[in-house]
């Protein structure tokens with residue numbers, strides 16, 4: 085069977101070939117980043133307890149690096165949310181439970197969330213020296229945790245099989261750190277498409293874990309600034325707004 089193209093972004097294409105999903109990176113994509121994605125995915129796979137596609141192979145063809153994973157047959161949670169809006173509360177509940185399962189794990193060889201965010205903030209020159217300094221100082225004062233954080237936990241990175249089992253994809257941004265920071269990032273990613281979904285997510289997480297909303301919100305400016313470093317033009321306006329809502333005392 086010929087490989088079928090299933091997803092395209094600016095830097096990569098994903099193909100479905102039988103039981104495999106093959107992520108092919110553009111020729112200019114840094115080799116170290118491809119190997120890093122494969123390494124992080126393998127580390128998460130090895131801790132067990134989370135359904136993830138296994139890394140099967142890392143390869144190179146005509147100057148293009150690729151990572152081959154198990155193909156997970158199903159629909160993304162994003163597709164399901166779009167197709168069945170009446171089931172949104174149920175999907176949100178499942179997504180928060182899945183997130184809690186991820187964050188109950190530890191993966192000690194991953195980078196620290198705080199180190200990653202600190203570097204990302206340092207790289208966004210348009211924030212200015214003073215803001216970057218203030219943000220990094222605030223980041224330093226936030227509690228240090230070592231929970232497994234996905235870093236891009238959103239419905240397009242979750243595949244739901246026909247029997248309802250959920251698989252989590254796209255671990256390249258995973259770190260170990262504070263769960264509320266990872267929830268703040270999911271909140272922001274939802275805000276970029278739908279404020280109602282963002283609020284549902286935040287409320288459910290806080291209710292289930294007994295976390296004060298204010299505490300998750302205190303991560304928002306920092307996480308928004310870090311997300312700006314991904315330089316996605318469509319996200320810039322909202323993220324700049326969030327990054328500016330910072331209460332430095």
Ligand SMILES: Nc1ncnc2c1ncn2[C@@H]1O[C@H](COP(=O)(O)OP(=O)(O)OP(=O)(O)O)[C@@H](O)[C@H]1O
Nearest residue numbers: 091093098105137153154155156160240241253254
């Ligand atoms: N192992 C897999 N099995 C089934 N479908 C997959 C698999 N990997 C990727 N896909 C499909 O391809 C889409 C994009 O893949 P993925 O999320 O890994 O990359 P990405 O979103 O382009 O990466 P990034 O968020 O780093 O830019 C997914 O939303 C999913 O629909």
Ligand SMILES: [Mg+2]
Nearest residue numbers: 240241253254
């Ligand atoms: Mg993705």
